[in-house]
Amino acid sequence: MSTYIESKGASVSAEPQAKSVRRYTADLSAVGEPALWAFGGALALGIILVSGFLLAIFWNGVSTFWPKPIEVVTLKDGGQVAGEPSRVNLYRLEPNVLAALPEAVRNQIARNDGYVRRNLYRIGNYDLYNEDFRWVSEFDVASSERPRDFFFVERQEWGPFIGRIKELVVDDLNVAPDTLGVDGLRREQAAARARFDEIRRIERSEIGKVNHLINQERLELRRVELRHGVDSAEFREQTTRSQARIAELEKEYVVLQARADEIKARDQRFRVVLEEVGGDTKETQLSQVVRFYPANDLSLFGKIGVYLSRWGEFLTAEPREANTEGGILPAIFGTVVMTLLMVFVVAPFGVITALYLREYAKQGRLVAMVRIAVNNLAGVPSIVYGVFGLGFFAYTVGGGIDALFFPERLPSPTFGTGGILWSALTLALLTVPVVIVAAEEALSAVPRSIREGSLACGASKWQTIRSVVLPHALPGIMTGLILAMARGAGEVAPLMLVGVVKLAPELPVDGFFPFVHLERSFMHLGFHIFDVGFQSRNSEAGKPMVFVTTLLLLALIVAMNSSAIYIRNRLKRQFAGSQF
Amino acid sequence: MNTATMEAPVRPQDAHRASPTEYHVERAAEGAAITISNFNLFYGAAQALYDVNMEIQRGMVTALIGPSGCGKSTLLRSLNRMNDLVDNLRINGQVKVGLHNRPDGLDIYAPGTDVIALRKRMGMVFQKPNPFPKSIFENVVYPLRVEGISDKAMLEEACERALKGAALWEEAKDRLQESALGLSGGQQQRLCIARAIAAEPEILLMDEPCSALDPIATAKVEDLMYQLRGQFTIVIVTHSMQQAARVSDNTAFMYLGRLIEYGATDTVFTGPKVQQTNDYVTGRFG
Numbered sequence: 031m032s033t034y035i036e037s038k039g040a041s042v043s044a045e046p047q048a049k050s051v052r053r054y055t056a057d058l059s060a061v062g063e064p065a066l067w068a069f070g071g072a073l074a075l076g077i078i079l080v081s082g083f084l085l086a087i088f089w090n091g092v093s094t095f096w097p098k099p100i101e102v103v104t105l106k107d108g109g110q111v112a113g114e115p116s117r118v119n120l121y122r123l124e125p126n127v128l129a130a131l132p133e134a135v136r137n138q139i140a141r142n143d144g145y146v147r148r149n150l151y152r153i154g155n156y157d158l159y160n161e162d163f164r165w166v167s168e169f170d171v172a173s174s175e176r177p178r179d180f181f182f183v184e185r186q187e188w189g190p191f192i193g194r195i196k197e198l199v200v201d202d203l204n205v206a207p208d209t210l211g212v213d214g215l216r217r218e219q220a221a222a223r224a225r226f227d228e229i230r231r232i233e234r235s236e237i238g239k240v241n242h243l244i245n246q247e248r249l250e251l252r253r254v255e256l257r258h259g260v261d262s263a264e265f266r267e268q269t270t271r272s273q274a275r276i277a278e279l280e281k282e283y284v285v286l287q288a289r290a291d292e293i294k295a296r297d298q299r300f301r302v303v304l305e306e307v308g309g310d311t312k313e314t315q316l317s318q319v320v321r322f323y324p325a326n327d328l329s330l331f332g333k334i335g336v337y338l339s340r341w342g343e344f345l346t347a348e349p350r351e352a353n354t355e356g357g358i359l360p361a362i363f364g365t366v367v368m369t370l371l372m373v374f375v376v377a378p379f380g381v382i383t384a385l386y387l388r389e390y391a392k393q394g395r396l397v398a399m400v401r402i403a404v405n406n407l408a409g410v411p412s413i414v415y416g417v418f419g420l421g422f423f424a425y426t427v428g429g430g431i432d433a434l435f436f437p438e439r440l441p442s443p444t445f446g447t448g449g450i451l452w453s454a455l456t457l458a459l460l461t462v463p464v465v466i467v468a469a470e471e472a473l474s475a476v477p478r479s480i481r482e483g484s485l486a487c488g489a490s491k492w493q494t495i496r497s498v499v500l501p502h503a504l505p506g507i508m509t510g511l512i513l514a515m516a517r518g519a520g521e522v523a524p525l526m527l528v529g530v531v532k533l534a535p536e537l538p539v540d541g542f543f544p545f546v547h548l549e550r551s552f553m554h555l556g557f558h559i560f561d562v563g564f565q566s567r568n569s570e571a572g573k574p575m576v577f578v579t580t581l582l583l584l585a586l587i588v589a590m591n592s593s594a595i596y597i598r599n600r601l602k603r604q605f606a607g608s609q610f
Numbered sequence: 611m612n613t614a615t616m617e618a619p620v621r622p623q624d625a626h627r628a629s630p631t632e633y634h635v636e637r638a639a640e641g642a643a644i645t646i647s648n649f650n651l652f653y654g655a656a657q658a659l660y661d662v663n664m665e666i667q668r669g670m671v672t673a674l675i676g677p678s679g680c681g682k683s684t685l686l687r688s689l690n691r692m693n694d695l696v697d698n699l700r701i702n703g704q705v706k707v708g709l710h711n712r713p714d715g716l717d718i719y720a721p722g723t724d725v726i727a728l729r730k731r732m733g734m735v736f737q738k739p740n741p742f743p744k745s746i747f748e749n750v751v752y753p754l755r756v757e758g759i760s761d762k763a764m765l766e767e768a769c770e771r772a773l774k775g776a777a778l779w780e781e782a783k784d785r786l787q788e789s790a791l792g793l794s795g796g797q798q799q800r801l802c803i804a805r806a807i808a809a810e811p812e813i814l815l816m817d818e819p820c821s822a823l824d825p826i827a828t829a830k831v832e833d834l835m836y837q838l839r840g841q842f843t844i845v846i847v848t849h850s851m852q853q854a855a856r857v858s859d860n861t862a863f864m865y866l867g868r869l870i871e872y873g874a875t876d877t878v879f880t881g882p883k884v885q886q887t888n889d890y891v892t893g894r895f896g
Contacts, residue, residue: 480743484752486734497752
């Protein structure tokens with residue numbers, strides 16, 4: 031470094047007299063030290079990788095819901111394919127296929143070094159075609175157009191339908207779609223969706239409540255049986271009471287069911303006949319149509335509307351179609367609740383441990399060994415924590431809780447299986463080393479003079495820690511918590527063992543006493559990504575969902591971390607000022 | 611030997627006292643606030659204090675002077691057992707602290723001594739200002755909070771009295787709820803003094819309280835010691851011989867862990883009995 035500076039300095043001072051002026055232009059190889067270039071290069075590479083990765087996720091995630099046009103491709107053999115163009119690639123033909131092609135096409139391919147371009151179309155209509163996507167080679171294409179009467183119809187089941195709307199059945203009367211127009215269609219579809227939601231509401235919340243109460247009644251009976259025996263007077267009394275109550279509830283159930291059936295019957299009279307590009311038709315209930323739009327006849331505002339409506343569904347609805355469509359609200363909810371629960375467990379646990387290690391324990395060999403053990407815990411593969419969590423929390427602790435408090439529900443486990451509480455505890459265990467190490471660092475960074483000041487005022491050790499040391503160390507402890515939170519929110523492997531499921535119909539929080547059900551299994555964004563991307567029937571169909579979910583998970587972690595950082599900075603400001 | 615040039619300047623607020631000597635006699639009648647006898651202190655194997663014997667007079671300012679590393683701060687911190695925080699510390703000998711409820715003196719190193727209660731009766735000011743990361747108000751009333759006092763009127767009254775006592779009230783009264791870390795260094799040190807006197811202790815220990823202060827702030831702190839003399843027994847460790855001469859009634863000169871000479875400040879500075887003291891106070895070494 032010094033030689034570089036000197037040589038540069040010398041030449042600068044010599045410049046006025048020098049006959050040939052030396053220039054320091056972009057001769058990169060000659061200037062600077064190799065180490066500097068290596069460090070700078072490594073940094074640049076890291077930044078490029080990270081920002082490229084984030085950009086790829088962001089772009090793919092943001093563009094997923096944008097409505098694409100529908101292309102109808104007429105093939106040379108007369109067949110037709112209708113679908114959203116999804117992506118393009120180049121490939122080489124098999125020799126025998128190549129040989130079968132006409133001369134002109136072969137020459138064309140030869141000019142392209144033997145490569146052929148092909149398009150992947152999302153053709154939908156899985157119920158008719160048994161595939162979602164189809165490759166079309168360019169040389170097969172006779173013509174391609176974007177007809178205005180083609181609709182992209184998202185359905186409750188079977189994925190999207192791509193084709194024309196041939197006929198509408200309103201109240202068992204056939205109506206040509208043209209007479210209604212798109213607005214009329216939309217009105218009818220909205221009404222049908224309202225019926226669908228009503229049926230779902232009755233079945234879910236009202237019938238669900240009745241079922242819940244019946245179940246409670248049965249559990250109460252079983253509880254009395256376990257406590258007093260089958261022959262006891264209490265049991266007999268409870269039997270009559272429960273039977274009366276259950277009969278009452280079953281009557282309610284019948285009424286509700288009848289109401290649901292009535293709406294269902296009415297719903298059956300509203301149907302839509304869809305026609306795919308080849309002319310096959312499919313009749314479906316209008317209420318099964320989640321969303322539809324004329325893909326090639328959309329204004330910019332129409333497209334924005336579809337885009338926003340898809341985002342809205344994604345963020346607020348439950349998943350459908352094996353998680354490849356619909357929303358991910360349960361997963362967002364599960365991730366947030368589990369992470370917060372984990373923080374609430376790990377924060378006091380980690381801080382108390384650090385306090386003991388740093389403030390109270392006599393610093394000796396034993397404490398040093400504990401410290402090493404804690405640091406090593408951070409390196410244990412996370413799946414090991416999952417196994418431990420399952421074996422210890424779910425089976426041992428949970429099994430014990432079941433035997434003690436929920437004997438009436440056995441043999442079906444309550445706490446004795448994976449659930450959100452055990453997941454949070456397992457992740458707390460996984461992240462506690464991070465918190466301990468950070469908290470210890472923060473505690474040891476509290477100046478000795480401040481502790482002495484407090485002790486000299488006659489404060490006890492605990493008073494000193496509580497009112498002087500902890501407030502001073504809090505920003506550092508918060509940093510550890512933020513790290514732990516980031517790690518915990520992104521962890522998936524151990525959760526697969528201790529409570530995450532592919533689809534959890536019930537959120538851990540609902541309207542039934544005790545309102546928060548920590549024993550329930552839950553959905554998680556990280557697992558959702560794995561499931562949709564790699565466990566679904568068609569990974570191509572899940573791909574956009576993977577990107578969006580990844581984007582959301584990242585956004586969620588960024589949001590949680592930013593709020594933690596905001597809190598930390600507010601705490602820090604408390605200590606700011608002109609330090610002597 | 612009598613050429614020692616240090617002369618304690620007479621301050622206006624001191625004028626009513628006939629002479630330092632008279633003042634001594636008057637106060638000495640009240641007896642010793644702290645009695646140190648045969649006190650030895652070891653950090654591990656290294657001995658830091660050798661056989662210190664000393665009586666600190668009640669209501670007076672006693673200065674500990676001596677070159678760096680001579681054990682002045684160690685001795686001061688032994689008086690309220692702040693050295694307890696050091697690992698591997700060993701002591702023998704006795705320190706008796708006379709408090710109002712124990713005029714005969716409490717043997718502070720006896721087993722079972724309530725160190726916390728002891729420290730509540732002895733305020734301490736450190737070399738560097740060490741305000742807590744709290745508001746000015748909370749800093750000052752901290753010793754009261756520690757005692758469990760939460761009556762607002764009482765705390766406010768104590769805060770005002772302590773800040774006035776530390777000559778900080780005028781500067782701080784409008785910003786009591788602001789962070790103490792926003793004060794200047796000199797203000798922070800006076801805040802620490804206010805904190806030390808807020809619970810009205812009987813003894814005030816000051817460990818080089820002015821070493822990090824500019825001359826103006828130093829003058830203010832010294833004025834303060836003048837005002838506090840009589841109310842508190844003050845023990846001050848200082849590097850500055852001028853300061854010792856200005857503020858103290860008695861001076862103890864320490865060297866290499868031993869108490870070399872202890873007596874009235876006048877005597878120590880103008881007619882020391884030991885050659886080492888003379889050399890030190892005249893600036894020949896140190």
